[in-house]
Amino acid sequence: MKRENGLDLHGNPMSVRGGIADILLAIREGRMLLAYSGGLHHVQIPGKVPRIFKTVRMRIENLDIADYIDTMMAKGGQEQFKRNVMRDLDRRRDEHAPEETRFTKVA
Numbered sequence: 001m002k003r004e005n006g007l008d009l010h011g012n013p014m015s016v017r018g019g020i021a022d023i024l025l026a027i028r029e030g031r032m033l034l035a036y037s038g039g040l041h042h043v044q045i046p047g048k049v050p051r052i053f054k055t056v057r058m059r060i061e062n063l064d065i066a067d068y069i070d071t072m073m074a075k076g077g078q079e080q081f082k083r084n085v086m087r088d089l090d091r092r093r094d095e096h097a098p099e100e101t102r103f104t105k106v107a
Helices: 019-027 065-073 077-096
Strands: 031-037 058-064
Touching: 019 065, 019 077, 031 065, 031 077, 058 065, 058 077, 065 077
Parallel strands: none
Antiparallel strands: 031 058
């Protein structure tokens, strides 16, 4: 996310893409580390000098991939897996991103 406000071109929060579901199915086991950015978009903004001393906040979550796949499959099977992963990761991002930088749509 490089836009100064952290939102996409249309003013919406950035969303998780479905390719992560394909990667999870290819890997099938191990650990997955989710890092929730507290606003990396404000460090390197296109056309501006990077702010190298800017405070960056993150929250980190460590998940078991096999358990995560099982949980997402239980909510609709293979047909809904990709959609479930995208929705779940968007929800986790919104829930766990540090307070002061949660991404909200600009009116």
